[in-house]
Amino acid sequence: MNPELIALGQRPLLVVCDYDGTLADIVPRPDEAHPYPGARRALARLCGHPQHRAAILTGRRASEVQAFLEVERLCVIGLHGMEWPGEPIPEPDTAALERIRVRLQALPGLRLEDKGRTLAAHYRELPEALHPQIEAQLAALELPGGWERVDGKKVREFRPEGFGKGRALERLAQRFPQHHPVFIGDDRTDEEGFAHLLPLGGTAIKVGPGESVAPWRLESPAEVVALLQAWAER
Secondary structure (H helix, E strand, O other), X not given: OOHHHHHHHHOOEEEEEOOEOOOEOOOOOHHHOOOOOOHHHHHHHHHOOOOOEEEEEOOOOHHHHHHHHOOOOOEEEEHHHOEOOXXXXXXXXXXXXXXXXXXXXXXXXXXXXXXXXOEEXXXXXXXXXXXXXXXXXXXXXXXXXXXXXXXXXXXXXXXXXXXXXXXXXXXXXXHOOOOEEEEEEOOHHHHHHHHHHHHHOOEEEEEOOOOOOOOEEEOOHHHHHHXXXXXXXX
16 A cells, blocks of 8 residues: 555645445445455544544435444534535425435436435346446436436436535535545545645545546545544554
8 A cells, every 4th residue: 555645644734535336346236335454443443543534425315324334423514525424414495305316217227326315227127238228218217407426336426516525525624624535435426535635735545446636546445444543643
């Protein structure tokens, strides 16, 4: 592992991680995405560290990730920044959700995940040869006003405008101005987080293959956990 990344732990860090693909391997069924061995312990040590802070920024509902990790005092921000600890979640736009749902249900083979305020259309289970076709159909889907499409790894999410991991990271950085912000993520949805964080002087770390604006890269959740452990031990 790059010694420059490990050396970041000499200063107070605000460590923010995505969950799926970052702290857990990507699996076909979301309810089977258990954290990589050692992730719980590393996060618990960061949460109890005298100078570091840790948070999870995920597209899932926060309760799902909390159930996987079971780490006390861990800040979990869900739904790409819509769901904050101790704050009410914005009321769902049920009419818009239903319109989007009906249009998605007309596309065969998708697995729809209703998160209450957003919808995710998964196509990981479809044959690879069909992915370009379904991606084109999802890109052409007409959305209600005030809604946006977010591209992920073999998933498209539909959410109200005005949220996102970039804005959430900016808000976190404002809460902890004395800490150096670090964001670790693997998905396309994490790129907006990287793009917002870099102008703030933060550190962006991409996990796995693929193009990214992040200047640093780790190969797998195993390397992410190893880095978190190294920071926690400083």
